[in-house]
Amino acid sequence: MNKNSQKTSDNKRDPSKSPLLEVSGLKTWFDLKRGIFSRRTDTIRAVDGVSFSIMKNETLGLVGESGCGKTTLGRTLLGLETATAGEVFFCKEPLLKLSRGRMNRMRKSLQVVFQDPLSSLNPRMNIMDIVTEGLVQFKMLEGSREQHARKLLGEVGLDADMIYRFPHEFSGGQRQRINIARAVSMRPDLIICDEAVSALDVSVQAQVINLLLGLQERHHLSYLFISHDLSVVSNIADRIAVMYLGRIVESANAADIIEDPLHPYTKMLIAAIPVAGEKKTARKIIKGETPSLASPSSGCRFYPRCPEAAEICRRRPPPEIRQNGRFICCHLYGGFPE
Template identity: 65%
Template sequence: MAQIIQADSISAPPSPLLDVKDLKTWFPIQRGIFSKIVGHVRAVDRVTFSIQKGETLGLVGESGCGKTTLGRTLIGLETAMEGQALFNGRDLVTLSSRERRHLRRQMQIIFQDPLSSLNPRMNILDIVTEGIAQFKMVEGGREDHAKRLMAEVGLDKEAIYRYPHEFSGGQRQRINIARAISLRPDFIVCDEPVSALDVSVQAQVINLLMDLRKSHGLSYLFISHDLSVVSNIAGRTAVMYLGTIVEQGPTSDIIEDPLHPYTKALIAAVPDPGKAKIGEREERLVKGETPSPAAPPSGCRFHTRCPDIMDICPRVDPPDFSHETRLVRCHLYK
């Protein structure tokens, strides 16, 4: 296995690990006894981005923006309707289920809720070695393997015969991480991995993920609603709104000088202890609420809430405009 990975990375060094182009994941809305399709929820709509080997891409946005669906589509838990997602040169969208099964070893996911993502009837040994057994990767005893994984995620090695309910939230998330890295993947989708954890435990888990990235040469898609978390862990960030990525580029650039009006509003709304408070800082609060992804606004999807709206915005959906280090989907940056 190790040899195959090496061959891949040598044959295509300049190409990114993951290259997503115009990806669409739409969910049909069905009505009536014949389940006629009357429309689509455009959860992910024409999304383009890439992730380099060893890189962490932060994916931020508010609830319902499609960030989780995007992550699940990459892992194969949802099916894309259109577009391309090249992973090590192979297109995940057109992959047969057999080929995908093979690729699963290289791509893993960590979910938000650390309890519901662990089978309550399996002990930790079975949970963290299930994948290894599937792929016949066990070298030496399963126990030894499980103990090594436990040590790697900072858990007591002797706890492998215990069950998920015996652990705290932070420890459960460590078990999820152990399972995710057990197959030595190249890429992990982290879907809000610390959002359900207590504040004092969040930092421990974030630090663990950062350490593992280094020691295992991992790449992450780090999905979060929390810009402060993303700003600490991700080198580059993509901001999602209503199914599309509205801005992407280096994280520090986005936070210090957001370009897209939505990114500006999002950052203005994040409390930043020690800095100016809402009301004291520049007023960029957006009006109203996010429209439904089943009937997104015409043209630019943000135009209904945008403080910088122009004539063109309701008519023409902007493409990604390149602006220095960033891609911005807004007519202002034509």
């Protein structure tokens, strides 16, 4: 079962094929009312101009610290938050402009697995009802509800006899398997996993990651895998996008991000991973904390914490550089006046 398949997606990106999901210039801003009678308003720019694409059968890992907007981004794609600007094409349909009815039909192909496995399961429904609810809704049942539920539970490695049990009777790992069963039940094209394994213990986490990888091979799924944990992401994603304060600062193949990070922030994230068994060296410390999204600086947003910051970083927003299939947003790699 545990094969060591080290695949990179070098050849998977075929420019002639159109991506499954294409996001361009997506912005999700929130108004924050302050002061008496809400006279002063601030804008929280949770997602501030994000562009990326996901191909069929590809996994994009989205990494960032808490508050960087990665969850808001996922929620915006699902239609749970209203986008302020930008375009999202999913299966060639403009996701943000769809009518409610069309969007509801679209949800079949766009599923989600959240972080907390218990709070995303209805405590009053048994497992059979939970995993087949969508199938009934979309009239996709094959055979009886029970038969289909048994098949789904088998698929995610749960005992098929558990279908009449309730969510509280399961452990955290099993609950997350149920959430995954519900998500794959609709035969979706894309599953958004928002910190789907973060709340799980190491050994269970490995089981769930392997399950996700196996399901992907079987059903040619695409994942948007959102997590704060770069080492977890690097084991599941083909490509990784690093997000900082509402923007993607770097994206590339997983191998390139891990072995040859370019952006100072990515370097910091990698340096902060405690790796057991590796020689202990004084790790470079990341100074400061994520600043508020309400008042980003005019230049590079990472400037206050960046060890390689120069004068220009404070004044001017960094250029967006695309080269050799990589994307980077940093003054270090272009735009520096000689």
